[in-house]
Each structure stands twice: as C-alpha cells, then as structure tokens.
Amino acid sequence: MSKKQHDAALEALDRFKIELPSWGFADTGTRFGKFFQDAAASTTEEKLHDAGLVHELTGACPTVAVHVLWDFDEPGNPDSAAATKKLAKKHGVKIGCINPNVFQDQQYKLGSFCSPDANARKDAMKHTMDSIALGKAVGSKSMAMWLADGTNYPGQDNLRRRFNDLKKAVRKMHDKMVKDWKGSTLLIEYKPFEPAFYHTDIPDWGASLLLCQHAGKNAKVLVDTGHHLPGCNIEQIVALLLNEGRLGGFHFNDRKYADDDLTLGSIDPYAVFRIFNEIAQFEFDTGKKPGGAAIDYMVDQSHNLKPKLEAMVQTVCEAQKLFAKAYLVDRAALAEAQSAGDIVGAETLLKNAFDADVTPVLKAWRKQHGLPADPLRELRRSNVVARLGKERARARAERGEVASASYA
Ligand code: PSV
Ligand code: MN
Secondary structure, three states, X not given: OOHHHHHHHHHHHHHOOEXXXXXXXXXXXXXXXXXXXXXXXXXXXHHHHHHHHHHHXXXXXXXXXXXXXXXXXXXXXXXXXXXXHHHHHHOOOEEEEEEOOOOOOHHHOOOOOOOOOHHHHHHHHHXXXXXXXHXXXXXXXXXXXXXXXXEOOOOOOOHHHHHHHHHHHHHXXXXXXXXXXXXXXXXXXXXXXXXXXXXXXXXXXXXXXXXXXXXXOOEEEEEEOOOOOOOOOHHHHHHHXXXXXXXXXXXXXXXXXXXXXXXXXXXXXXXXXHHHHHHHHHHHHOOOOOOOOXXXXXXXXXXXXXXXXXXXXXXXXXXXXXXXXXOOOOHHHHHHHHHOOOHHXXXXXXXXXXXOOOHHHHHHXXXXXOOOXXXXXXXXXXXXXXXXXXXXXXXXXXXXXXXXXXXX
C-alpha cells in the first residue's frame, strides 16, 4: 500500500460516521420467538448508554437512530423530547434519525398512508407530524419513513389509488419539514416484501425515487441493504442514486435469504466493498474529499442470538474495514484500464484493494484518536457485557419483569 493510499483511507475514515439503531440494543427476535439476553437494554436510557459505549470504543458512532413509539413515552410532548435529548448527551451521543411508527397499531391492518380507511391515513399523518416536531426538538437532522403498507392478495386493493395517496402524504410531510425543521432530510425506505406478501407500496428504489421526486428536493432514498431480492446489484442502485443527488443513506445489515438482519459483511463482504467502491468513485469523479459524500450511514440489525454490544462493535469495525479498502483503489489506473477495455486489469484493481490488509490503517486511525487498537477485544476484556447482564437482570426483577422489554 502506497503512502498516498494509506493517507486517503485515513482521511476517509475521519469522515465516516455510522449511526447506531436504539432498537439494536434491545431484545428483538424472529416471528417464531425471542431469546432474551440479560444484558439487553430495556429502557431508552439503557439503549443510549450502550450506543455511547460503542461510540467510546470505536470513535465512529456519535448519533443514535430512534423509533418514536419504542423510545419516547409521549411522542407529542416536547418535555419527553427534551428528556431524551438530555439522556443522549449524558451518554456522549446525539439523537439521529427519527423513525415514525405507522405499522404496529391495529388501525394499520390495511396500511397507513395507503390504507383504504381515511381514518388510518389521518392517524398516520398525525403521528408523522408529531414525529417531525420531535425530530426538531431533539436536534435530529432526518426522518426515515418505512411503511409496512402492501397487500397480501391480487385484487385486494387498487394499487394506483394507494400510491397516489402516498404521493400526497410524502409531499405534505416534506413541506412541513422544509417549513418547520430547517436543514432536515426526509428519507424514504423501500422493501420488496414482508410483512406484505403480494405487493408492497414502496417495493424498490424506483418507487422510492418517484416519491422523493414528488415530495421535493429534501427527500432522498434510504437503501436498506437487506431490502432487495436475491441477486440484485445494489451498488448500481447506489451509483445511480448518487448521480441523481438522491442517495440519502443506508441501513446496514447482511442477508443470506431475505431481510435477515445479519451482521454487515458476515455473508458477503465483497458486496459491501462494491457499494463503498461506488461511493469512493463518485467522490473521486465529482472532486469531493475521501469520505466527503453527504450520506447517512446507519445500522439496522437485530441481534437475536449474538450479544448485542459485541455484534454492534463487530459491525462498526467491519464497516470501517471495508470502507477503508474502497479508498485504496487506484482510480487513475482504473480509468485507464476501463478506457482500454482491459477488463481483467480493471477488475484486478478492485480485487487488489479488497484483498489488501487494512489493519495498519485502522490501527493508525485508532491510535490518532486515542481509541483501543481492537475495540472488540477491548469490549471483551472489560467484561462489561457480563456486568450489565447482572445489573439489568436485577433491575428487571426489582421492577417485576421477567425478561427485557420486547419489540415488534
Ligand atoms: C423494516 O424491515 C426496517 O428495515 C425499517 O427500517 C424499520 O424501521 C426497521 O426495520 C425496524 O423495524
Ligand atoms: Mn431498515
């Protein structure tokens, strides 16, 4: 690795911030059941504490995404926002992306903004407006809309009516954000199936992009890496969205089959590298600094079996490793190979970067920032997971709870 490559990777790492999901520290599971962990967080404060610990170990996670119904006692109450903001500060982090929840209440059986029931659509908008006020009050910069809307059977509902109602809704929330919440971004997430199994109202990046274009310039597409059908070329989606100025951010996770929520890079690290490579290429082509593209990198994983803190530290380190590798690609040589039609030469440049050992770069970066050289080893050495397990199990017993709080 040349000094130039080493320095570019170091510089990119400085700008690479990864937002942690509050729900990734709580007990979650599959639809077949949940396996509770003593150390799982069951209060908002515990979730923020754990996120703060991951940030302390990795130096890369200053913000925490929150789910409105799971993290705020009273979403409509400004005092509850102030309290959460204060708790985040106490644990050395800030509140990041706001995730409204218009999918778990009974009135959303047939959908939220796409429901044939006008009252459900109205309730969804009321909750979203409360979430916008909350986002502003906690000092967040974005709101992510993920809808479980869809149908299970052909003929169940009118697909165009549903999408047209959704278009109106995203325009309304975007306008409210522009008016009341300066500098905020509306992120629109897509998912091909689950929980709906015949059609999903925002199935893919094309539908997300259509909604963003209709909503306005502060709306961008949110790419959850697990929300694609097998074989999908995610890096191409990323390249095209960057080209159109509509890539808002990511929900990182890995998958083998569907939306498996496995640890990033655990199944296919080369796929993650290829995504980062498109981002690095975009930055190079547009004269941005390494890591300079304005993208919200977020984790969206549920660790049903792995200890949650360990899984999160592992994810952040893996993301940093694969990100650093993308900045080793020799872009000038790649352009030359591409224009000469040297397919093997071009591919080899990518493979060489992917195969390179970036441990020295990561170590140098961590040393520069006074961080442990190996955050996961440090977490294990500290024995904090066992300590938290004891403390939290005792606290739950005192509150009369058998297991930690459960989430959808
Ligand atoms: C839905 O599968 C999703 O990816 C959305 O981002 C939700 O906010 C998150 O998972 C948690 O349910
Ligand atoms: Mn997601």
